[in-house]
Amino acid sequence: MTTIPVSPASFHISDKIASSVYEGLLSSPKWLPSWLFYDSAGSRLFDEITRIPEYYVTRTERAILADRAAEIVELAASERALRLVELGAGSADKTRLLLSAAVERQDTVFYEPVDVSASALVEAQIRIENEIPGVLVCPRVQDYTHDLELDSTLPSERRLVLYIGSSIGNFEPGESMLLLERVRAALDPGDCLLLGVDLVKEHSVLLAAYDDKAGVTAAFNRNVLVRLNRELDADFHPETFAHRAVWNAAESRMEMHLVSETHQTVWLSGIDLRVNFEAGESIHTENSYKYRVGDAEALVAKAGFAHEATWMDERGWFAVCLARAV
Numbered sequence: 001m002t003t004i005p006v007s008p009a010s011f012h013i014s015d016k017i018a019s020s021v022y023e024g025l026l027s028s029p030k031w032l033p034s035w036l037f038y039d040s041a042g043s044r045l046f047d048e049i050t051r052i053p054e055y056y057v058t059r060t061e062r063a064i065l066a067d068r069a070a071e072i073v074e075l076a077a078s079e080r081a082l083r084l085v086e087l088g089a090g091s092a093d094k095t096r097l098l099l100s101a102a103v104e105r106q107d108t109v110f111y112e113p114v115d116v117s118a119s120a121l122v123e124a125q126i127r128i129e130n131e132i133p134g135v136l137v138c139p140r141v142q143d144y145t146h147d148l149e150l151d152s153t154l155p156s157e158r159r160l161v162l163y164i165g166s167s168i169g170n171f172e173p174g175e176s177m178l179l180l181e182r183v184r185a186a187l188d189p190g191d192c193l194l195l196g197v198d199l200v201k202e203h204s205v206l207l208a209a210y211d212d213k214a215g216v217t218a219a220f221n222r223n224v225l226v227r228l229n230r231e232l233d234a235d236f237h238p239e240t241f242a243h244r245a246v247w248n249a250a251e252s253r254m255e256m257h258l259v260s261e262t263h264q265t266v267w268l269s270g271i272d273l274r275v276n277f278e279a280g281e282s283i284h285t286e287n288s289y290k291y292r293v294g295d296a297e298a299l300v301a302k303a304g305f306a307h308e309a310t311w312m313d314e315r316g317w318f319a320v321c322l323a324r325a326v
Contacts, residue, residue: 017231018271025268025275025283034170034286036224043120045220052216054208057166060318061196062094065164068311069101072322075308076160076192081106083153086162087144087183089113092124095162096132098194103134112150114140145179148186159187164196164320168299169253169289176289180303187325193305195321197291199312203247206290210245210254218243221256221285232270240264244282253289257282296321 017036024031037046050058065072076082082102086095092113102109111128115121121139128135142148153159161183168176183193210217221243225236241258248255260277267274296319297307305323312319 014231017228021228021232021268022271022273025273029282029284030275031284032224036227037220037286038117039223039227041226042220042223043117045216045223048216049212049220052212052214054212055217056205056209056317057198058094060313060315061164061166061320062097064311064313064318064320065094065097068320069097070104072194072309072311072320073098073101073105073160075322076194077102077105077158078190080158081154081156083110083112083157083159084162085112085114085150085159086164087114087148088163088165088167089115089121089124092128094164096128098160098162099128099132099135103132107134109135110138111135112138112140114142114144114148116141116143144182148182150186153188153191159191161187161191161193164194166196166198166288166318168195169198169291170287171289172287173289176299177303180300180305184304184325189325191325192308193300193323193325195296195300195323197296197319197321198288199317199319200252200290200292201315201317203249205317206247206254207245210256210288211243215243217245217256221258224285225258228268232268234266234268234270236266237264241283251287251289252292253287255284255288256286257284291319293319297323 020033024033049055073082084098084102086092099109099111113121113124118141121141125137125139128137171179222238222241225238225241228234229236240261242261244257244259246255246257259282260279263277263279265274265276297310300321300323301307304326306326308322308324310319310321
């Protein structure tokens with residue numbers, strides 16, 4: 001994700017979709033990768049999810065950042081100028097709190113949002129540079145889950161990598177460790193990572209957050225089938241798949257599934273694949289791991305960071321952890 005946006009076509013997204021869908025739908029149980037959610041329609045639906053009453057994650061983390069932004073920036077900078085990098089930046093909504101605090105501290109801030117979506121980065125760049133004078137946005141179109149290359153900083157700078165929104169929770173435990181090790185390898189000693197993690201809480205709160213009364217999350221989940229119809233010339237009938245949210249206590253994760261309500265056969269002509277579904281058979285579309293207090297600190301330590309500070313909301317629902325590369 002070079003500092004000049006490049007066309008996402010170079011990532012062969014259609015090939016990636018084809019191979020992942022082929023593997024997932026021939027597996028038992030069936031699955032699809034959660035990154036398929038985020039086409040333009042899915043991204044709009046997720047933005048809507050962040051505003052529904054049941055979905056506490058975004059507003060809880062935002063409240064922590066609003067309260068602690070200046071403290072986070074000062075601690076990460078360690079008496080140097082601070083350069084911010086954000087992984088999976090998307091709209092970079094909450095990041096503006098940290099950017100504003102950094103501009104107040106040092107007048108000019110370089111911000112490097114990293115995302116596979118060039119269009120999302122352009123939108124974020126225009127909005128941030130208009131709203132926060134003093135921020136210089138240097139977008140990086142890159143798949144940080146497989147490769148992370150950052151330009152060298154000046155001797156007078158520290159870099160702060162933001163991985164917020166509990167995005168780390170969408171990775172399996174081994175994958176999350178590899179990701180954080182990759183981040184550490186891209187940093188110099190003294191640079192920092194700010195990691196946001198969702199914490200284990202009452203199961204009723206979790207279930208409501210992933211199965212809201214208005215059905216926005218259900219629409220978000222089913223949209224993955226709409227995308228496959230469009231991009232792989234499939235003939236899914238999304239209305240015949242029910243949204244199901246499940247708390248898996250043994251794995252400490254929320255799961256999302258699409259459950260076939262009838263026996264049916266789906267033809268994906270774009271990848272020459274015919275898939276049979278029994279009534280009640282599901283496609284596992286997402287995991288969202290929930291951490292216990294102290295887990296984030298242990299995770300970053302194993303990845304080569306030293307824990308600096310952790311901030312939580314008063315209910316203990318969400319944690320933001322600052323760690324320094326050693």
